[in-house]
Amino acid sequence: MLQTAKAVPSRDDARGVNVLRDPGLNKGTAFTEEERDALDLRGLLPPHVCTQEEQVARVLENFRRKPTDLEKYIDLAALHDRNEALFFRILMDHPDEMTPIVYTPTVGLACQQFGHIFQRPRGIFVSAKDKGRIARVLANWPRRDVKIIVVSDGERILGLGDLGANGMGIPVGKLSLYTACAGVPPEQTLPVLLDAGTNNPQLLGDPLYIGLHDPRLKEAEYDALVEEFVTAARETFPGVVIQFEDFANHNAFRLLQKYRDRIPTFNDDIQGTAAVAVSGLLSALRVSGGKLAGQRILFQGAGEAAAGIADLVVATMVAEGVDEATARKTCWLFDSRGLVVKSRTDLAHHKLPYAHEHAGVATLLDAVKELKPTAIIGVAAVGGAFTKEIVETMAAFNDRPIVFALSNPTSKSECTAEQAYRWSGGRALFACGSPFPAVEINGQRFVPRQGNNSYIFPGMGLGAILTGSTRVTEPMFMAAARTLAGLVTPEDLAQGSLYPPLASIREVSACIATAVAEIAFREKLAQVPQPGDILAWVRSQMYEPRYASARTAQ
Ligand SMILES: NC(=O)C1=CN([C@@H]2O[C@H](COP(=O)(O)OP(=O)(O)OC[C@H]3O[C@@H](n4cnc5c(N)ncnc54)[C@H](OP(=O)(O)O)[C@@H]3O)[C@@H](O)[C@H]2O)C=CC1
Ligand SMILES: CC(=O)C(=O)O
Numbered sequence: 001m002l003q004t005a006k007a008v009p010s011r012d013d014a015r016g017v018n019v020l021r022d023p024g025l026n027k028g029t030a031f032t033e034e035e036r037d038a039l040d041l042r043g044l045l046p047p048h049v050c051t052q053e054e055q056v057a058r059v060l061e062n063f064r065r066k067p068t069d070l071e072k073y074i075d076l077a078a079l080h081d082r083n084e085a086l087f088f089r090i091l092m093d094h095p096d097e098m099t100p101i102v103y104t105p106t107v108g109l110a111c112q113q114f115g116h117i118f119q120r121p122r123g124i125f126v127s128a129k130d131k132g133r134i135a136r137v138l139a140n141w142p143r144r145d146v147k148i149i150v151v152s153d154g155e156r157i158l159g160l161g162d163l164g165a166n167g168m169g170i171p172v173g174k175l176s177l178y179t180a181c182a183g184v185p186p187e188q189t190l191p192v193l194l195d196a197g198t199n200n201p202q203l204l205g206d207p208l209y210i211g212l213h214d215p216r217l218k219e220a221e222y223d224a225l226v227e228e229f230v231t232a233a234r235e236t237f238p239g240v241v242i243q244f245e246d247f248a249n250h251n252a253f254r255l256l257q258k259y260r261d262r263i264p265t266f267n268d269d270i271q272g273t274a275a276v277a278v279s280g281l282l283s284a285l286r287v288s289g290g291k292l293a294g295q296r297i298l299f300q301g302a303g304e305a306a307a308g309i310a311d312l313v314v315a316t317m318v319a320e321g322v323d324e325a326t327a328r329k330t331c332w333l334f335d336s337r338g339l340v341v342k343s344r345t346d347l348a349h350h351k352l353p354y355a356h357e358h359a360g361v362a363t364l365l366d367a368v369k370e371l372k373p374t375a376i377i378g379v380a381a382v383g384g385a386f387t388k389e390i391v392e393t394m395a396a397f398n399d400r401p402i403v404f405a406l407s408n409p410t411s412k413s414e415c416t417a418e419q420a421y422r423w424s425g426g427r428a429l430f431a432c433g434s435p436f437p438a439v440e441i442n443g444q445r446f447v448p449r450q451g452n453n454s455y456i457f458p459g460m461g462l463g464a465i466l467t468g469s470t471r472v473t474e475p476m477f478m479a480a481a482r483t484l485a486g487l488v489t490p491e492d493l494a495q496g497s498l499y500p501p502l503a504s505i506r507e508v509s510a511c512i513a514t515a516v517a518e519i520a521f522r523e524k525l526a527q528v529p530q531p532g533d534i535l536a537w538v539r540s541q542m543y544e545p546r547y548a549s550a551r552t553a554q
């Protein structure tokens with residue numbers, strides 16, 4: 001027995017196998033001859049040594065053979081678990097093809113099916129059962145150099161509602177973009193799902209649901225869970241930035257208020273969305289020739305995204321010298337009960353600054369007719385809400401109507417790109433939350449781009465991480481919006497694109513991180529010495545999905 005044990009090493013001794021099983025170290029068929037010897041890999045791999053390019057070709061061939069987007073998602077998730085560098089190489093080199101799979105819209109479907117497609121856990125699940133021991137749970141994470149956590153409690157996943165622990169797909173997807181779009185090293189990222197229960201009856205009745213089969217915690221218990229998590233996360237991973245994602249708005253605004261002046265944190269749905277939308281507005285105004293001060297913006301929806309955008313529109317106008325009261329009057333909200341007006345007594349706190357003197361209006365179409373907005377922004381997750389009549393009405397009194405259909409995923413989009421362009425006779429200045437293909441109308445080609453916070457959060461997080469900023473502030477989001485808008489070229493605008501191409505997202509993120517870092521240094525929030533050339537420094541810190549050398553792998 002002893003002899004056998006010696007002759008056949010135990011798994012722990014089999015260095016080669018462990019390397020192949022570690023996605024951070026594994027190069028698969030790309031291990032060189034020397035590495036195969038040094039790491040005991042001989043025979044564990046087929047003999048042909050592949051280049052990374054050959055591996056990419058193989059992955060793409062298989063990926064493209066998958067019959068559905070969900071199958072493609074599962075395929076990429078498996079690659080992520082197998083070979084991190086190859087996964088990010090593919091994401092970075094094929095952003096237009098891969099982003100809609102790891103991110104919206106497919107990630108929404110994946111979250112809906114999460115318990116059924118689940119293969120391997122990724123990230124940390126902190127549940128209500130962990131009360132009193134969350135620090136120990138976080139300590140189970142194998143690394144201490146985590147710099148960015150994206151946390152969700154799964155209560156408002158995209159526009160799909162309460163998906164409970166299935167919402168883990170969102171932190172995982174967002175953090176994949178952190179690495180692919182902003183070069184944050186994957187080992188510095190940690191997805192967290194805070195399982196406070198779910199009120200989704202379908203999930204509670206689904207034996208394959210992966211979360212607690214319990215109703216959501218009530219406010220006091222819930223707040224205690226979040227507080228324990230935040231405290232433990234900051235102790236376990238000193239300096240970590242915490243991004244709150246896809247919380248329901250009854251918690252999102254409160255938690256932002258509670259933590260924004262205490263730790264480096266932001267709410268992506270409120271603040272990241274605000275920056276991308278303001279950037280889109282600034283780009284649209286370059287085409288229409290107007291100024292923010294001259295706009296009337298009607299939001300369909302009055303939640304996190306709407307209030308976040310409206311607040312940043314106001315802050316931007318105030319920074320341009322407009323008085324706050326006047327600035328507020330440019331923004332109008334329309335919620336599930338109609339136009340938000342002063343006489344209403346049912347308004348949540350975040351709606352009050354936009355409750356103007358006006359008679360009640362019951363339908364969005366009537367609101368458009370009465371207010372004659374220059375821009376409509378859809379953030380209510382009501383698919384198809386921008387009807388033909390609404391877009392035609394917008395086009396009747398605006399030479400260049402601004403139409404942003406920002407709800408996700410695609411099924412919740414207020415209108416398609418084709419509808420916006422066709423119904424406006426090719427005059428709409430359009431942006432969408434989820435991707436739409438290019439549209440040709442009367443020989444003119446329009447290339448819609450995504451008004452999605454994915455243009456903002458990777459660079460925002462990178463800037464905060466690199467500087468060790470102690471806070472993530474509103475001026476940083478304003479700067480991100482302006483930086484992003486500044487990267488839109490006349491060629492982009494000529495084809496209807498209000499954002500730069502996804503292919504340039506790493507450069508976009510580097511510029512946003514630089515703008516954020518400049519503020520962190522100026523406001524003395526940074527914890528590192530200021531480099532001479534901030535942009536060059538930021539670029540030099542960005543992860544490249546190159547394979548580590550065998551020496552590193554050992
Ligand atoms: N493109 C992007 O980057 C982002 C897009 N989004 C998308 O925006 C959508 C909303 O997100 P978020 O703001 O966080 O969600 P919230 O739940 O905070 O807000 C939703 C809002 O929609 C309103 N609403 C619901 N039904 C209707 C209706 N029939 N007519 C008018 N308003 C209605 C709600 O009204 P009431 O207040 O009365 O309940 C609420 O104000 C989602 O689809 C999300 O995916 C969000 C963040 C980023
Ligand atoms: C994009 C995003 O954050 C959302 O739809 O929730």
Ligand SMILES: [Mg+2]
Nearest residue numbers: 158245246269
């Ligand atoms: Mg979100």
